[in-house]
Amino acid sequence: MSKLTITDLHASVITEDGETPILRGVSLVVESGTTNAIMGPNGSGKSTLAYVIAGHPKYTVTSGSIDLDGQDVLAMTVDERARAGLFLAMQYPVEIPGVSVSNFLRTSITALKGEAPKLRTWTKDMKEAMADLQMDPAFASRNVNEGFSGGEKKRHEILQLGLMQPKIAILDETDSGLDVDALKIVSEGVNRYKESSNAGVLLITHYTRILRYIQPDVVHVFVDGRIVATGGPELADILESDGYETYTAAARA
Amino acid sequence: MRAPTVAPATDLAPRVFSRTIEDFDVPAGREEEWRFAPIRKLRDFFQPADWGSVGLSGEHDVTVEYVEISDSRLSHTWMPTDRPSAIARAQATHAVLVTIPKESIHSNPIVVNLKNAGENNYLHVEVHAGPFSKSQVVLIHDTSGNVSGSMLSLLGDQADLTMLSVIDADAAVMQHLHWFTEVGRDANFHGLSITLGGGVIRTVPTLTYRAPGGKAQMLGAFLLTGDQFQEHRILVDHTQPHCVSNVIYKGALSGEGAHSVWIGDVLVRREAIGIETYELNRNLLLTDGPRADSVPNLELETGDVISAGHASATGRFDDEQLFYLQSRGIPESVARQLVVRGFFVDVLSKIDDSELSGSLMRRIESKLGIVDHE
Ligand SMILES: Nc1ncnc2c1ncn2[C@@H]1O[C@H](COP(=O)(O)OP(=O)(O)O)[C@@H](O)[C@H]1O
Ligand SMILES: [Mg+2]
Numbered sequence: 221m222s223k224l225t226i227t228d229l230h231a232s233v234i235t236e237d238g239e240t241p242i243l244r245g246v247s248l249v250v251e252s253g254t255t256n257a258i259m260g261p262n263g264s265g266k267s268t269l270a271y272v273i274a275g276h277p278k279y280t281v282t283s284g285s286i287d288l289d290g291q292d293v294l295a296m297t298v299d300e301r302a303r304a305g306l307f308l309a310m311q312y313p314v315e316i317p318g319v320s321v322s323n324f325l326r327t328s329i330t331a332l333k334g335e336a337p338k339l340r341t342w343t344k345d346m347k348e349a350m351a352d353l354q355m356d357p358a359f360a361s362r363n364v365n366e367g368f369s370g371g372e373k374k375r376h377e378i379l380q381l382g383l384m385q386p387k388i389a390i391l392d393e394t395d396s397g398l399d400v401d402a403l404k405i406v407s408e409g410v411n412r413y414k415e416s417s418n419a420g421v422l423l424i425t426h427y428t429r430i431l432r433y434i435q436p437d438v439v440h441v442f443v444d445g446r447i448v449a450t451g452g453p454e455l456a457d458i459l460e461s462d463g464y465e466t467y468t469a470a471a472r473a
Numbered sequence: 474m475r476a477p478t479v480a481p482a483t484d485l486a487p488r489v490f491s492r493t494i495e496d497f498d499v500p501a502g503r504e505e506e507w508r509f510a511p512i513r514k515l516r517d518f519f520q521p522a523d524w525g526s527v528g529l530s531g532e533h534d535v536t537v538e539y540v541e542i543s544d545s546r547l548s549h550t551w552m553p554t555d556r557p558s559a560i561a562r563a564q565a566t567h568a569v570l571v572t573i574p575k576e577s578i579h580s581n582p583i584v585v586n587l588k589n590a591g592e593n594n595y596l597h598v599e600v601h602a603g604p605f606s607k608s609q610v611v612l613i614h615d616t617s618g619n620v621s622g623s624m625l626s627l628l629g630d631q632a633d634l635t636m637l638s639v640i641d642a643d644a645a646v647m648q649h650l651h652w653f654t655e656v657g658r659d660a661n662f663h664g665l666s667i668t669l670g671g672g673v674i675r676t677v678p679t680l681t682y683r684a685p686g687g688k689a690q691m692l693g694a695f696l697l698t699g700d701q702f703q704e705h706r707i708l709v710d711h712t713q714p715h716c717v718s719n720v721i722y723k724g725a726l727s728g729e730g731a732h733s734v735w736i737g738d739v740l741v742r743r744e745a746i747g748i749e750t751y752e753l754n755r756n757l758l759l760t761d762g763p764r765a766d767s768v769p770n771l772e773l774e775t776g777d778v779i780s781a782g783h784a785s786a787t788g789r790f791d792d793e794q795l796f797y798l799q800s801r802g803i804p805e806s807v808a809r810q811l812v813v814r815g816f817f818v819d820v821l822s823k824i825d826d827s828e829l830s831g832s833l834m835r836r837i838e839s840k841l842g843i844v845d846h847e
Contacts, residue, residue, distance in 0.1 A: 274800050277792060314793045327811065328801035363815070380801065390486025407572035
């Protein structure tokens with residue numbers, strides 16, 4: 221069992237003009253075997269929250285804490301957080317020219333597991349994981365995210381989720397830009413991972429559509445850098461029909 | 474004294490071809506071709522002196538000889554195009570000559586270890602790839618001593634030559650090297666210029682075609698640390714129809730005062746119809762401080778080409794790439810290694826000899842302080 225505990229987290233983005241506060245007191249618990257959905261309008265700080273958990277250098281935490289099973293996450297480097305069992309499926313994965321998917325995945329698995337995977341089982345595992353997501357085997361020899369379509373990038377993120385089997389996964393708008401067929405394939409990949417790892421999932425989304433395929437246990441409404449409402453799956457249905465206006469208006473007032 | 478040949482005016486091609494030193498003025502630094510170079514540091518390269526000639530170190534293949542500069546097999550037609558190269562040709566007493574016989578196929582690379590005579594040296598190297606021959610020549614320059622001179626790669630009809638020139642000089646060393654290539658009918662040239670160090674390095678690769686149908690690839694990988702200077706001034710002169718040229722130079726710079734200059738001149742003459750040309754320079758700045766100048770010039774005298782393009786970009790080491798890799802558990806040093814290897818891969822992967830390309834890559838990583846291989 222794993223537990224990610226975020227307590228009263230405040231964070232700013234560092235730009236040329238200085239620091240701008242984005243997160244204004246986020247408290248949240250993600251436990252193994254549960255799925256928390258975070259829903260909120262554009263610009264509310266959802267990606268900032270995901271990046272801060274992963275340790276992106278552009279953001280600075282001004283107060284609050286992040287704890288994973290008694291370990292201080294904020295004291296860890298980015299790679300230490302990943303090795304501790306955290307994973308972020310990014311909204312905008314970056315291109316790494318000249319580095320093939322297979323080389324990247326193998327290097328990552330080696331770092332996470334502490335030893336290189338055996339070549340024969342590794343090739344087989346990777347092929348199977350790619351087939352599960354209906355990815356062409358030729359994909360493995362392409363450069364990471366280079367020339368990938370939006371859907372290919374997201375599949376590649378979920379491919380990593382399946383191979384790396386983190387304790388807690390944060391999915392930042394993995395559904396955005398996917399057509400229905402791709403959304404189903406990607407959602408199935410997430411569900412397979414949840415079951416096999418009894419993982420905890422923090423699912424960030426702008427739309428309720430993905431929640432039809434990945435069942436949340438808890439839904440949080442995120443506005444202006446904090447959680448303004450928390451409820452069961454039914455909260456998603458209310459957001460679907462009413463939108464975020466009531467919450468954003470309240471936040472402005 | 475022979476009168477200098479004066480070619481028709483174009484901004485890109487040299488105007489004077491001559492072996493007479495006096496046909497070239499001492500550069501003042503304002504001339505287009507010298508405007509980036511540290512003229513004062515290079516001043517000894519502009520006056521004839523009593524320097525020794527670069528020779529060979531150790532055992533060599535039978536195709537490799539150290540000969541008198543008067544050897545009748547050395548090129549009679551090649552002419553220096555600036556003062557340092559005219560001085561080096563006039564003052565050198567010896568040359569290194571690599572002769573690949575007609576129709577001979579060499580599956581193993583011919584490695585030429587060059588050895589400097591002293592503190593200052595003139596260099597003259599010629600590689601003659603006979604018609605229908607196939608070979609790989611690897612020139613390893615000496616690490617210490619200043620060098621001025623020229624390398625010639627002359628390809629016969631349908632010859633296939635891969636030639637590597639590796640400079641990994643000490644930080645105090647200055648080198649001024651012309652690299653002239655002439656591609657024969659339907660011949661195939663792969664040139665690789667690897668420069669991993671040296672205080673002031675200026676290379677002038679010039680390539681032209683003797684007959685139609687030639688293909689040329691000129692690749693470069695260069696690395697600057699500390700306050701080193703490198704200039705790579707390339708000219709591809711498309712004088713013949715239906716030829717191909719492809720230039721890719723990649724540079725990585727780290728260190729406060731490092732300065733690189735890449736000039737990619739491509740001239741497509743009126744008669745050079747149906748050609749394809751592409752040139753690319755990308756520079757990676759690993760720290761704050763270094764400066765990378767990159768100037769591609771494409772001059773088309775005919776519109777009747779298949780393709781002609783160029784691209785140039787200089788970028789910072791991308792923190793987003795590092796973050797992405799680290800967020801997958803990869804430690805920072807390994808992440809940097811992956812990114813730098815990825816950056817150079819399209820140049821270094823062209824080296825067939827995996828041992829050589831591997832050792833060059835490790836050398837780059839050590840020099841950049843990414844991985845300590847020493
Ligand atoms: N790297 C950044 N540089 C500048 N501003 C940023 C950066 N990241 C986030 N912001 C700002 O922080 C706010 C929240 O952005 P973000 O976390 O991306 O929101 P969301 O993911 O909910 O759309 C926005 O106003 C955005 O402009
Ligand atoms: Mg976002």
